[in-house]
Amino acid sequence: MNTSQPSVKSASLWVTNSVFIGRSLRHSIRNTEALIMAIMLPVMLMLLFTFVFGGAIDTSGNYVNYVVPGIILLCAGFGSSSTGVDVSNDMTNGIIERFRTMPIQAISVITGHVVASLVRNLLATGVVIAVALLVGFRPSANVLEWLGALGVIFLFILTFTWLFAAIGIVAGSPSAASGYGFILLFLPYLSSAFVPTDTMPSWLQGIADHQPITPVIETIRGLLTGTPLQQQGWIAICWCVGILLIAFLWSILAFRKRAGRR
Amino acid sequence: MRKYAIEVKGLRKTFGSQTVLNGLDLTVPAGTIHALLGPNGAGKTTLINILSTLVSPDEGSVRVAGYDVEKEKDGVKRSISLTGQFAAVDDILTAEENLRMICRLSGLSKEQSQVRSQQLLQQFDLTPSAHKRVKTFSGGMRRRLDLAISLVTSRSVVFLDEPTTGLDTISRRALWDIILGLRDQGITIFLTTQYLEEADQLADTIAVINDGRVVASGTPAELKSRIGGEVIELSDSKDQVIRTIPTYGNIHDVSRTLQELSHTLPKDTQVSIRKPSMDDVFLALTTKQEMKGAIS
Numbered sequence: 390m391n392t393s394q395p396s397v398k399s400a401s402l403w404v405t406n407s408v409f410i411g412r413s414l415r416h417s418i419r420n421t422e423a424l425i426m427a428i429m430l431p432v433m434l435m436l437l438f439t440f441v442f443g444g445a446i447d448t449s450g451n452y453v454n455y456v457v458p459g460i461i462l463l464c465a466g467f468g469s470s471s472t473g474v475d476v477s478n479d480m481t482n483g484i485i486e487r488f489r490t491m492p493i494q495a496i497s498v499i500t501g502h503v504v505a506s507l508v509r510n511l512l513a514t515g516v517v518i519a520v521a522l523l524v525g526f527r528p529s530a531n532v533l534e535w536l537g538a539l540g541v542i543f544l545f546i547l548t549f550t551w552l553f554a555a556i557g558i559v560a561g562s563p564s565a566a567s568g569y570g571f572i573l574l575f576l577p578y579l580s581s582a583f584v585p586t587d588t589m590p591s592w593l594q595g596i597a598d599h600q601p602i603t604p605v606i607e608t609i610r611g612l613l614t615g616t617p618l619q620q621q622g623w624i625a626i627c628w629c630v631g632i633l634l635i636a637f638l639w640s641i642l643a644f645r646k647r648a649g650r651r
Numbered sequence: 652m653r654k655y656a657i658e659v660k661g662l663r664k665t666f667g668s669q670t671v672l673n674g675l676d677l678t679v680p681a682g683t684i685h686a687l688l689g690p691n692g693a694g695k696t697t698l699i700n701i702l703s704t705l706v707s708p709d710e711g712s713v714r715v716a717g718y719d720v721e722k723e724k725d726g727v728k729r730s731i732s733l734t735g736q737f738a739a740v741d742d743i744l745t746a747e748e749n750l751r752m753i754c755r756l757s758g759l760s761k762e763q764s765q766v767r768s769q770q771l772l773q774q775f776d777l778t779p780s781a782h783k784r785v786k787t788f789s790g791g792m793r794r795r796l797d798l799a800i801s802l803v804t805s806r807s808v809v810f811l812d813e814p815t816t817g818l819d820t821i822s823r824r825a826l827w828d829i830i831l832g833l834r835d836q837g838i839t840i841f842l843t844t845q846y847l848e849e850a851d852q853l854a855d856t857i858a859v860i861n862d863g864r865v866v867a868s869g870t871p872a873e874l875k876s877r878i879g880g881e882v883i884e885l886s887d888s889k890d891q892v893i894r895t896i897p898t899y900g901n902i903h904d905v906s907r908t909l910q911e912l913s914h915t916l917p918k919d920t921q922v923s924i925r926k927p928s929m930d931d932v933f934l935a936l937t938t939k940q941e942m943k944g945a946i947s
Contacts, residue, residue, distance in 0.1 A: 399725075400755060400756050412752060416743050420743070482737065483735045483736070484739045484740070486739060487735070487753075488756075490732070492728040492729050
């Protein structure tokens, strides 16, 4: 029937990763609803917070300048949460068994989803910043400060994407993955994203000041609009790197363990 | 060429307190089609998962294409392909993209992947749908694509877990032809099925497993002869089969059986005598009923 059937070699790690990244990017582009959502959400939130809530919240100054970092993180969190669903889809519909029985590094399939999520969310961040500039955001940052802020945003997206990927691996179904992800999406509201933490009751202020989102937001805010930075930058980096390491190890272990389950 | 494609000795696997495989022995000669039969929960999928390196065995020796599934995983992975119960294809990609992805992952260059994908699309009659997303495919098309993907590079052993479940008769026959064609290329095929007719038609050898052990194995003809000579089938007035009874096929046994039954059954019960089918063999081997006397 076919005499020209090629023999099996192992694809290099580079090829494996780029094939999976290409696959996940294709998925992102073809999932039209999710793509529209990822772009519309930042625009809607930006307009909502600036024109509806903004007038009622007094942060001594222009509220747009205050709220932009919060909206960037809210959208990045939302955008990375879809990674959980994508990973869970792959883990539950049988295609993972195909990859696992091939002589490749099967966990690269997760790397593909993570890179696609980074690309999607950096685009969404670009949209947030563009809309913000249109409605009156006036950052004071120089080139270095911009790069620093983008670096922190990048690290934040990477961290949360891996965390959601790990959740996707352990979740029993895509809708369960989406449910667990939803809990994490509340974190920005309990931070200094939309109102300064000193306006909250003291017990809540304690939570808000000591969770990862607040230092990340304060760092971006400080870099872009010149609010005092203090130690926030380092605290933010420590939180992100710590969570990233845990999420990374968790996903590798969970991925291996899942093999023996069926 | 190696004599056996699959050699399993004393295989045990437990999940928690549940023993799924309990000292299973099995050999499959290279270049043949082997069918694995067994009721749901007999351990068929677990066995396929162990043979394809997805699950580790607890005890026993398992060799596939000459490689140990524990110590030489990569050798096994290079020699096999697995087509699971649910077509493992990417719904969001097109048929061609699916094939090219697996070609690239199998170490082919971009150009080779292009050429090979076109060949397979043609061979599996998928060229007209090459650029459609798999989401829109029928069950038969998905299965064909799934199988095409499994054969991107040459494999000496192909595992098919219930390859024709849910397919219509025409798609099923088309898939049978493909499977027979693979054997003609010298590929060993190990399949599970719930259709006994499929095992009967396709398989060179059959193993029946129950409670994690092989309870019978042989060619379809050997298995059928094990159950005895002829089967008495009783139907009611509406032509519904109410009972099948295996016999040794000689006049003494048949008449004795009928005499015993004539007291208990309605007068209009219809009797026919036929050769045993795979269904009879399967029922006899996997249930503990009165038929037990007839086997041995």
